[in-house]
C-alpha cells in the first residue's frame with residue numbers, strides 16, 4: 001500500500017467519539033458547535049453546487065448547437081442563467097469558503113474554543129436553507145408573460161427586474177437574497193469578533209495564520225458591502241409595488257443607473273469576498289508542501305487588506321458602457337489597474353515560497369498550483385477588460401464570461417477543492433483515495449479549461465452573452481465548450497466516488513498531523529478529527545513561532 | 548480586551564450605517580446629478596442673461612416614448628444651429644393614438660455628457676405633466692441656451708453638436724416628482 005506523506009495512524013480511535021456530544025437531532029439542528037456548523041455549511045455548499053451545476057449543464061447542452069433545442073423559449077433559458085449565477089455565488093462559493101472552512105478552522109487557528117457567538121452562528125446557517133428554498137420557489141411561480149421564474153440575470157437591473165418581471169418570482173428572489181444577506185452579515189460580525197477578541201495568548205495579529213487573515217478581511221467586506229445590496233434590493237421591492245416608490249423609475253424621477261451603482265458597489269467587493277478566503281487556503285497549502293514558511297508573510301496579509309480597501313473604489317468598471325464621462329472612466333480604469341499590484345504581490349510570494357522548497361505534489365498541492373495558474377489567466381483577462389476602450393468592445397460578450405469563470409469556477413472553486421482535500425483528514429478523520437482524487441482533479445481541470453478557454457475566442461469574435469441561440473459562425477467553439485461540460489461532469493462523478501470510498505467504504509484513519517513537517521498551524525496539533533471541544537486550556541504561542 | 552458584546556454592538560452599528568448609506572444614496576445621487584449636471588442632467592434657469600458669442604453649435608433633437616404609452620412623439624426640426632448664449636426655441640409634436648386620455652411626463656438628457664452642465668433650459672414642456680385627449684395633437688415648446696462659459700473649457704473645444712433627448716413616460720395626474728419640476732440652480 002502507498003504510504004501517505006507524514007502518515008502516523010493513531011492506535012485507537014480519536015477522542016472525538018467519546019465527548020458527550022448531544023443526540024443526532026439536537027446536534028445537527030440546534031448545533032452551536034463551530035465544527036458541526038462548518039460541516040453543515042460544507043454539505044449545504046455541495047447540495048447548492050449540484051443544483052447550480054445542473055442548471056449550467058443544461059445551458060451548455062442547449063448551446064452545443066445553434067438553434068433552440070431544450071428550452072421552450074429565451075425566457076426559460078435566461079431563468080436558468082440567472083438562477084445558476086445566484087445559486088453558485090450566494091449558496092455554493094460563499095457558504096463553502098466562509099461558512100464551511102471559516103467556521104471549521106478560524107477558531108482553531110487563532111486558538112479559540114469556539115466562535116464568539118455560537119447561537120448566532122446557528123442562525124446564520126439556518127437562514128441559508130430558508131433562502132435557498134425561496135429561490136427554488138421562484139422557479140415555479142410566474143415571472144412575466146413569457147413564463148415562470150426570473151430571467152434578469154444575477155445583476156437584477158431594473159427595469160427588467162421591476163416592470164419587466166411583474167410576477168411574484170422576483171419577489172421570492174428578493175426575500176431569499178435578503179435572508180442570505182443577513183446570514184452573511186451575522187456571520188461576518190461573528191468572525192470579526194472571534195478574530196479580534198478571542199485569540200489565544202501570544203497570538204498577535206501579526207502571527208495569525210493567513211487563512212484567518214483572509215477571513216478577517218472578507219468579513220469586513222461582507223459587513224460593508226452587503227447592507228448596500230440589501231438597501232438596493234429593498235428599493236427594488238418597493239419600486240415593484242404598484243403605486244409604490246420610483247427610486248429606479250425614470251417616469252417618476254428615479255434613475256435606473258443608480259441601481260447599477262449600488263449593485264456594483266456591492267458587486268465588486270463581492271468578487272473579492274469569493275476569492276480572498278481561497279487566497280488564504282492556497283497560502284497554507286503552498287507553504288505546507290514546500291516545507292517552508294510563506295514568503296513575505298506580512299506582505300501577504302496586507303496585500304489582502306489593500307485588495308479589500310481598493311476593491312471598494314473600482315465598481316464602475318462594470319459600467320463603462322452606460323455613457324460615463326471620459327474622466328470618470330480614466331479614474332476607474334486607473335483604480336482598477338492598481339488592484340493588480342497587491343494581487344501580483346500574492347502571486348509572486350507563492351512562487352517565492354515554492355522556490356528552493358522541497359515540493360510535494362499531493363492532491364491539495366495540485367489544486368493549489370492549478371489555482372495559481374488559472375487565477376493568473378483570469379487576472380490577465382481582467383486587466384484587459386479594465387481598459388475602458390477595450391471593454392466597450394468586449395462588454396457583455398463571452399470574453400467577460402470567460403474572465404469571471406477563470407477567476408471563479410476555476411479560482412474560487414479550485415480554492416475550495418484545495419482546502420477540502422488539505423483538511424479532509426482533519427475534518428473527517430479519514431483519508432481519501434489518492435487515485436479517485438487524482439481522477440477528480442485531472443478531469444475537472446481539463447473539463448473546465450475546455451469549457452471556458454474557447455469562450456475567449458467567442459467573445460473576441462463578438463458573441464454576446466445571455467442569448468439562447470447564436471449564428472452558425474460560433475458553432476465550433478460552442479460545441480467544444482459543451483464537450484468540456486461532459487468532461488467536468490465526469491470529474492464531479494469522481495468527487496462523489498471519492499467521498500463514498502473515503503467516508504463509507506474504507507474509513508482509513510489518519511493521525512494528528514498527516515502532512516508532517518511543514519504543516520505548522522494549530523489545527524495540526526489536535527487530533528483528527530479534533531475533539532468536540534478543543535482548547536479547554538488555551539494554547540500559548542511562543543514569540544519565535546512561525547506563521 | 549474589549550468584550551465580545553461591545554465589539555458586536557460596534558460592528559452592528561457599522562452594518563446599519565452602511566444600510567443607511569445605501570438608502571441615503573438616492574437623495575444624494577439626485578442632488579449630485581442636478582447640481583453638477585452630471586450624467587447628462589441639463590440645468591434649468593429662470594432667464595437667459597448671458598452674452599452671445601460667435602461660436603456656433605448644432606443642437607440635434609431626439610424623441611422616445613415608453614413602451615406602454617400609445618403616443619407619437621416627434622421633433623418638428625431635426626437640428627438647429629445656435630450661437631453660444633443665444634436662446635433657441637424648438638418644437639416637438641405629440642399625438643395620442645390610443646383611445647383614452649393619458650397623462651405623460653417627459654424625462655430629458657443631453658449628450659455628450661460633458662456638455663450637459665452648459666445646456667440650460669429656461670422653459671420646457673418637460674417641467675409639467677402633459678395631458679392629451681384621444682386623437683389630440685399638441686405642439687410642445689422648449690426654450691434653451693448654451694452657456695458661453697463652455698467656450699472657456701478646453702475639454703469641450705471639439706464640441707460641434709449636442710443632442711437633446713426626451714422620453715415620454717405615462718404617469719398619474721398630480722404625481723410628478725418634485726425634482727423634475729426643479730427651479731433655478733444657477
Ligand code: HEM
Pocket residue numbers: 155271272274275317318336337339340343378379380381382383385386387391394395396400403404407408411412
Ligand atoms: C486583476 C483583477 C481583476 C480585474 C482587473 C477585473 C476586471 C473586471 C472588469 C473590468 C470586468 C467588467 C467586464 C465587463 O462587464 O465588460 C469584470 C467582470 C467580472 N469580474 Fe473581474 N476583474 C478582476 C478579478 C476578478 C476576480 C478575482 C473575480 C472573482 C473571484 C472577478 C469576477 C468578475 C465577475 C463575476 C465579473 C462579471 C460580472 C457580470 O457582469 O456578471 N474578477 N472584471
Ligand SMILES: [Cu+2]
Pocket residue numbers: 267268271314315317318
Ligand atoms: Cu469588478
